Amino acid sequence: QKEVEQNSGPLSVPEGAIASLNCTYSDRGSQSFFWYRQYSGKSPELIMSIYSNGDKEDGRFTAQLNKASQYVSLLIRDSQPSDSATYLCAVRRGSSNTGKLIFGQGTTLQVKP
Amino acid sequence: EAGVVQSPRYKIIEKKQPVAFWCNPISGHNTLYWYRQNLGQGPELLIRYENEEAVDDSQLPKDRFSAERLKGVDSTLKIQPAELGDSAVYLCASSSGNEQFFGPGTRLTVL
Numbered sequence: 070q071k072e073v074e075q076n077s078g079p080l081s082v083p084e085g086a087i088a089s090l091n092c093t094y095s096d097r098g099s100q101s102f103f104w105y106r107q108y109s110g111k112s113p114e115l116i117m118s119i120y121s122n123g124d125k126e127d128g129r130f131t132a133q134l135n136k137a138s139q140y141v142s143l144l145i146r147d148s149q150p151s152d153s154a155t156y157l158c159a160v161r162r163g164s165s166n167t168g169k170l171i172f173g174q175g176t177t178l179q180v181k182p
Numbered sequence: 183e184a185g186v187v188q189s190p191r192y193k194i195i196e197k198k199q200p201v202a203f204w205c206n207p208i209s210g211h212n213t214l215y216w217y218r219q220n221l222g223q224g225p226e227l228l229i230r231y232e233n234e235e236a237v238d239d240s241q242l243p244k245d246r247f248s249a250e251r252l253k254g255v256d257s258t259l260k261i262q263p264a265e266l267g268d269s270a271v272y273l274c275a276s277s278s279g280n281e282q283f284f285g286p287g288t289r290l291t292v293l
Contacts (some may be wrong), residue, residue, distance in 0.1 A: 112271075112284040113225065118280060167213040167277055169215065172225050174222065
């Protein structure tokens with residue numbers, strides 16, 4: 070079992086719809102959770118971080134964390150073609166705020182006009 | 183504020199040749215990371231520095247890979263000799279707290 074798992078997709082949604090991206094992790098000691106967006110041929114760009122159970126909203130993005138279920142999700146409202154990218158879930162174990170990130174393989178999102 | 187700077191952006195070498203990558207982190211970021219990303223996968227940590235000290239190099243293939251961060255600012259990652267399986271994108275990231283920010287990466291092709 071991989072430590073961080075994502076469905077590789079592609080996930081295809083029409084423009085204006087809600088895209089839901091999911092991630093599960095195996096280490097219950099994980100404390101910090103991140104979503105990165107990666108356009109083809111580019112490096113990962115941090116879009117959301119979440120540290121406690123519940124929802125965190127930033128513009129069209131909402132991150133959801135459920136530590137009991139070891140589950141993190143990212144919702145993108147009013148999806149735009151420019152949101153088409155690979156979304157990487159990353160998890161950090163323990164309390165150190167500079168420890169390494171464990172990444173999933175990413176979910177490819179396609180937003181169709 | 184300038185982001186993480188990496189060079190070169192692309193490198194093509196033949197197997198058994200040496201190669202070096204350079205990274206300058208965001209100003210004031212004490213923690214520097216080197217990750218490797220294979221096609222279709224997420225990045226995987228190679229080494230982490232806190233200032234000039236390597237605090238996590240457990241996944242660095244030490245027979246051929248080396249890294250340094252002598253003055254606690256910029257860093258160099260070296261591969262000698264390179265193998266075909268080293269073809270990947272080498273990403274440098276830095277942080278001063280909870281969040282890590284990536285540079286543009288160096289795409290290495292070993293022929």
